[in-house]
Amino acid sequence: MKKNNTGILTVTLFGYAFLYIPLVILMIFSFNESKSVTLWSRFSTKWYHSLFHNEQLVSAFINSLKVALLSSTLSVSLGLLVSLVIVKFTKFFGRSIFKGLASAPIVMPEILLGFAFLMLFVFLEDSFGWPVSGSLTTITLAHTTVAIAYVTAILTAQLINVDQSLMEAALDLGASPVKAFFVITVPIIYPALLGAWLLAFVLSFDDVVIASFVSGPESTTLPIVIFSSIRLGLSPEINAFSTLLILVIACFIFVVSFLNQRQKNLFQSVQPLEEADVDVERLP
Amino acid sequence: MMDNYFYKNRWIKKTLIGIPYFWLFVFILIPFIIILKISISESVLGTPPYKSLYQFLDHQVIQFNIHLENYQFLLSDVMYRYSLWQSIKIACISTFCCLLLAYPMAYYITRQEEYRQTRLLLLILVPFWTSFLLRVYAWIGILSPTGFLNGLLLKVGLISEPLVLLYTPGATIVGMVYCYLPFMILPLYASLNKFDPALLEAAADLGSKPSRAFWQITLPLSKPGIVGGCILVFIPSVGEFVIPELLGGNKTLMLGKVIWIEFFTNRDWPVASALAILMTLFLVVPVALLQRKQGT
Numbered sequence: 001m002k003k004n005n006t007g008i009l010t011v012t013l014f015g016y017a018f019l020y021i022p023l024v025i026l027m028i029f030s031f032n033e034s035k036s037v038t039l040w041s042r043f044s045t046k047w048y049h050s051l052f053h054n055e056q057l058v059s060a061f062i063n064s065l066k067v068a069l070l071s072s073t074l075s076v077s078l079g080l081l082v083s084l085v086i087v088k089f090t091k092f093f094g095r096s097i098f099k100g101l102a103s104a105p106i107v108m109p110e111i112l113l114g115f116a117f118l119m120l121f122v123f124l125e126d127s128f129g130w131p132v133s134g135s136l137t138t139i140t141l142a143h144t145t146v147a148i149a150y151v152t153a154i155l156t157a158q159l160i161n162v163d164q165s166l167m168e169a170a171l172d173l174g175a176s177p178v179k180a181f182f183v184i185t186v187p188i189i190y191p192a193l194l195g196a197w198l199l200a201f202v203l204s205f206d207d208v209v210i211a212s213f214v215s216g217p218e219s220t221t222l223p224i225v226i227f228s229s230i231r232l233g234l235s236p237e238i239n240a241f242s243t244l245l246i247l248v249i250a251c252f253i254f255v256v257s258f259l260n261q262r263q264k265n266l267f268q269s270v271q272p273l274e275e276a277d278v279d280v281e282r283l284p
Numbered sequence: 285m286m287d288n289y290f291y292k293n294r295w296i297k298k299t300l301i302g303i304p305y306f307w308l309f310v311f312i313l314i315p316f317i318i319i320l321k322i323s324i325s326e327s328v329l330g331t332p333p334y335k336s337l338y339q340f341l342d343h344q345v346i347q348f349n350i351h352l353e354n355y356q357f358l359l360s361d362v363m364y365r366y367s368l369w370q371s372i373k374i375a376c377i378s379t380f381c382c383l384l385l386a387y388p389m390a391y392y393i394t395r396q397e398e399y400r401q402t403r404l405l406l407l408i409l410v411p412f413w414t415s416f417l418l419r420v421y422a423w424i425g426i427l428s429p430t431g432f433l434n435g436l437l438l439k440v441g442l443i444s445e446p447l448v449l450l451y452t453p454g455a456t457i458v459g460m461v462y463c464y465l466p467f468m469i470l471p472l473y474a475s476l477n478k479f480d481p482a483l484l485e486a487a488a489d490l491g492s493k494p495s496r497a498f499w500q501i502t503l504p505l506s507k508p509g510i511v512g513g514c515i516l517v518f519i520p521s522v523g524e525f526v527i528p529e530l531l532g533g534n535k536t537l538m539l540g541k542v543i544w545i546e547f548f549t550n551r552d553w554p555v556a557s558a559l560a561i562l563m564t565l566f567l568v569v570p571v572a573l574l575q576r577k578q579g580t
Contacts, residue, residue: 009392011389012393015465019408020411022419022425098305108568109568112568116319141311145312206415249414
């Protein structure tokens, strides 16, 4: 057994190194003085200064932030409704289609989703004049729909586990079902709601493929700008941006997981997603 | 349950089901019906760049223009078959490499104290929460001819001139393993964590070697995690666009890129739609069914 364990430890260390070394290299070269992101010259923070003066990047960042905030909030509300329906109503017409549709985006490649959304928006604009093609609205609608699938997977797993006797006690004491839901169920699944919201936010903030299809010249999001500038060549400005993003997200995750001691930590609200993917609530 | 009275009210039930159903119907089902329609239309120059499926010739006569040539074209053309083959090959290799790397990692994590497990998993999640695009970008800097890896190898003296690493299928595979590794580790961890180590002790007591116990007990019991993880890695890999575009160069033609080119460069919506339909039918549906079978 002992010999076996060293092998496993080696692979594990290699795995963690594999995950982190590229990010570390990326961050180191953001402080490079020369324009090269591969050959080191001198320490400098000039790329951080130019980053904040890049107007295209800043306005795309604001667009992304708007879309991500709106779509994550919408998708958590709708996703909560979807998982409530799945948990509470065991029989209704087309339940399996409902479950299938709700989880379909998880098993679809992004390129298919992006293409499908664009075709839908072209059709809707032709027929009803809404939503205007290539606007922030279309990006938000597309991101919300994709995120609903992930939110539903997380929340369904959580709702199943909520102790029904608490709900019954509230009802016995005269609370209305709506009040009982918001006073009992929501606080219990609150960490999962937060986790689902964060996941939806990141999915939206990070998406380049779907946004490339449904965005227009007036509504570029941050990943689209980064993607086109990467295609043109490497730039230390992007390294600088990556460094800031990685640090912000890492700090955020550690702070949230530290504060979230009540339910141990953030991870557990993410974990049910994977468990749900594997064996609980996927397709009908 | 007392709240049954509430949820059994017909109107409440209809509203609660109706709102999300309407959303899912409009934004997920209808797009695919539209794609199916476009995929059997004829491509023309103009806006929209396809012919309507039917037109009124006289007052009463309707002419249908159902055009199956798009599918015929896709199935007979060498380039599409090549891109299909390359997509499946690259996705399979990436999934397998992910599994090889993730299994020992997940196994190691489950064997730790609980607080350490949480920390180790958090460390896996941090790169996952940072930008996908930037993780791919990081590899361009490492693999380019003047990049970190070539620089290191030249300095050590293992090679005398830079290797061609970037813009190859190999670079695409490395990028995919890097980006999708957490998707493999988490389901594996979830299924290995439920596993009772007493089973291994029992096997050892009965005289089984650790390696045999692994093949006969640990591996079969972690099968749901393996299947779940492989699906979560395979599906996005097979349709991946960003990674082959940035790391694979022209030599790596994958399905995602072909749809992109047909749509954005050639503006051939019907062919792109037919490709999307074929991809859904032959890649997404079988995997989804496999997953469903696994789940029950």
